[in-house]
Structure formats: structure tokens, C-alpha cells
Amino acid sequence: MKKSVILLILLVLVLFTAGCDEKTPQNSINSEVNMEKSVIAITQLEQLNTSLQKTPVFVKIGSRWCPECRSLKPVLDELAVEYQGKATIAAIDADKNPELAQYFNTVYIPDSFVIVGIENGTYVYMQENGNVSTDRSKARFVGRNDTDEEMFKTVLNFSLIQQKKADANDTKC
Numbered sequence: 001m002k003k004s005v006i007l008l009i010l011l012v013l014v015l016f017t018a019g020c021d022e023k024t025p026q027n028s029i030n031s032e033v034n035m036e037k038s039v040i041a042i043t044q045l046e047q048l049n050t051s052l053q054k055t056p057v058f059v060k061i062g063s064r065w066c067p068e069c070r071s072l073k074p075v076l077d078e079l080a081v082e083y084q085g086k087a088t089i090a091a092i093d094a095d096k097n098p099e100l101a102q103y104f105n106t107v108y109i110p111d112s113f114v115i116v117g118i119e120n121g122t123y124v125y126m127q128e129n130g131n132v133s134t135d136r137s138k139a140r141f142v143g144r145n146d147t148d149e150e151m152f153k154t155v156l157n158f159s160l161i162q163q164k165k166a167d168a169n170d171t172k173c
Helices: 002-017 028-036 045-054 067-082 098-103 146-172
Strands: 057-062 088-093 111-119 122-126
Touching (some): 045 057, 045 088, 045 111, 057 146, 067 088, 111 146
Parallel strands (some): 057 088
Antiparallel strands (some): 057 111
16 A cells, blocks of 8 residues: 555656756847747737838748648748848737738738838738739738748748848938
8 A cells, every 4th residue: 555655656746747847047148049040929010010120021820720830830940040130030820919810811821921121101022933012912822831941932032132122222322
């Protein structure tokens, strides 16, 4: 009987401590570096607009329950590292932020696009062929999956070229 009680206590202790692991606390510098390399969760348009003032913004609208959306997470994480300081990689959870999903007229997820600027109060989007448009329907990537990483990079590279052109025009004026 005593052995059963001791085994039960040990089992309970193991179960309670199984999820615990001691991580060394990160200093604020490491936290900031990690934040810069991560996908930004957009909950308000102001966040998007602030990021857009610095760099083009790749946006993925999705949801936790969507398998295709989840399969894009490692791709977005990789893009965030590769394009750090050059482009912002962002995600909108359509369930948590339905007003944003509605604002972008999202019907199917995952729904991705790259914004390169704002013109007369309207977002300017980068199309897959390198052209820009204020019509998001011409620049959206719906239902894409993790095999589309190269296409995402191509569009991001086009957006960086567009940004250089815009910066060059601004310095001429």
C-alpha cells in the first residue's frame, strides 16, 4: 500500500513538472532583436500604416483553425528573418480581428498580399508580375501554401525595387 501511495505521489509530481522548464531570462537587447525578426501580429490599421512608413509590408490574413494558414507560419518566420530591416512580415488573425478581414474584403484564407505604399488614401499593392495596383484583387494570393515561398520572395523583391524607385523620386524633388 505504501509503495502505491509513493508511486502515485511521484506520478503526480512528474505530471505537474513535465511542462516546466527553466529558461534563462533574456535581456532586453536580445528581446528586441527577436522582436525585429518575428512576424508582427496586426490588430489595427495604424500598426500597418506605421510599418509601411519604413518598409513594404507582406500581410497574411488567416486563422488558427486553417491548416493552410498554419503551414505558412514557418515560411513567414523565415521571411521575417531574411527580410529583416527591408520588409515587414505581418499576420492578421481573421477570427480575432474580423473588422480587418472585412476591411480587406477577405473571403477565403489564407489571403496574402504586399503593400508598397499609400496613394490618395488608398493602399498600393505589389502584383506577382511586378506591377503595382490600388486594386487588391489583382495583387492577392489566396489559398497559397508553404510551397509558394519563392513566389512570396519574388513579390517582396519587386516591392523592394519599387521602394528604391520611390525613394529615388523623393530625393529628386
